[in-house]
Amino acid sequence: MDTVVETVREGFVAQLTVRAGEPGSCKVAEAAAAVLRETLARHGLVIVRGLPLAAAGLVALGRHLGRPRPHPREGLFATHPDSPFVQVLRSMPTGPARPGTQVWHTDSSFRPDPPRYTLLQAVALPEKGGDTLFADAAAACARLPRRWERLLDTAVGVHRHPWGGSAARHPVVVGLPGGRRSLYVSGLALDSIVSPSGSAVPVPVGKLVAYVTRPRFVHRHRWTAGDVLVWDNRAVMHRATPVAAGQRRVMHRITVAAEPPLGPVSR
Template sequence: MTLSTAAPAPVAAPRAAEPAPAPLDLEPLDLEPLGPSFGARVHGLDLARATDAQVRALRTALAEHKVLFLPGQHDLDPDSQVAFGRRFGDVTESHPVVPGVDEEHPEIYALDSAEGGFADVWHTDVTFVRRPPLGSVLRAVVLPPLGGDTQWADLQLAYESLSAPVQRLADQLTAVHDGTREFGYYLAQRQGRETTWEGERFRALVPVEHPVVRVHPETGRKGLFVNPGFTSHIAGVSDAESRYLLDLFYAHTTKPEHVVRHRWSVGDVAIWDNRSTVHYATRDYGDQRRVMHRITLRGDEPRGPVVG
């Protein structure tokens, strides 16, 4: 039997474990909160050149802060606004009734004050369809010298600051949303022409029902889901009871502590969660012109709390 006299092969030192890559979804953003629990300004982010990780971080921040403001997005134009929206979510057509800004951009809804495009009533965008938008991306194109601010109110904070008995009542209610109150004029002017929303041809606006309290599909938080722009009444109660209840919800929602206000500069972009906010475009600029371009992101059917 022959024994080997060779020295044993050296054992390699264990390699230091390489640090795990940071999750892309958690890429930090420079966020400046605008209140204790609602609204944030995003600094140093160019939407036209944002990385995928930055877009995902914005998407996460939106559910938490509900409305995000990104100043100085001067490189965005109609093409790149739509392109950013497609990275952020599924972009819808401009509006169920109103066509897009032009044939090349059917996704962009132009709010031009010279053509009656203003929204000086508290509302949540397009709640009069079965699947209201997840959110909206609004870009300031032309602004008056002064005025034209937009305000947002936090529907989740509004619900959470109601008394417990009123919360329990709201949890059980259903509201009717009707687009003809604001957009019946456009229907009358279409002369038989049709528009498309999420692949469905809109010949008329049929009222739909949504729960008065909506459970956010991402965070699970409850929020009021009624607005003066499109909610016509609460189902299953008398007209007087409906008016009193809606007046209560509206007055409570728009208390100053539930509201943030943005003073626009050309190139600013606001992104808001349509499932947890209402907004109001201040119409205080007389005959000066104000033009905003908005795209909306496909949402889901609102779900209410389980009441047992």
């Protein structure tokens, strides 16, 4: 198997192309996983091409990054018949909208133990629409206005499920490999920002999310059949874009827990 890694956006997006191997093979996924791990240590988002995977192969790839886990709200998305870890995401313009997918978010940030990685694979694509946008929260953190940098350095984000439930508390500024820092925020679930003692921090959630998602920090992925996108939820936010009328979009997704757990910047 031959692999080629190309930088799309420095420190943010890379493309990993697999040029040989048996399509859908778990062995190929295992061989590609070492390169993928190295690439994820330097980029928040990796586009994997040339590696069309069946459901078992997608899970196998995820297992080399950590522990695949079920979605916290089973039933919101269908489960693949071949694996309890693979969710089938269908965007049908004639059917009900999926809540939250078109809002900037970080997967399951409302959980006390949110997943570190998400793997999303294109199965059926519309002729128009259905792109996915990603925001570089690490670059946004590195360029924070000074008035916010001091306030957010030790701040805590209070995340809640949009449809109720208990809150989860996570550092707003988290550590990444190589000593980098990132902003762990979500337009869907971040309810408030407080100090370690619980007092309000005067940084509006809406303004912070708007800052992280400025065009300079955003990458638009235009899908091709078989693409597998892998991203670090500590380093990027994402959202779906609408599917054109009369079109459909089907994706397979898994989320993965991995060490180290989400935590503040080491000092």
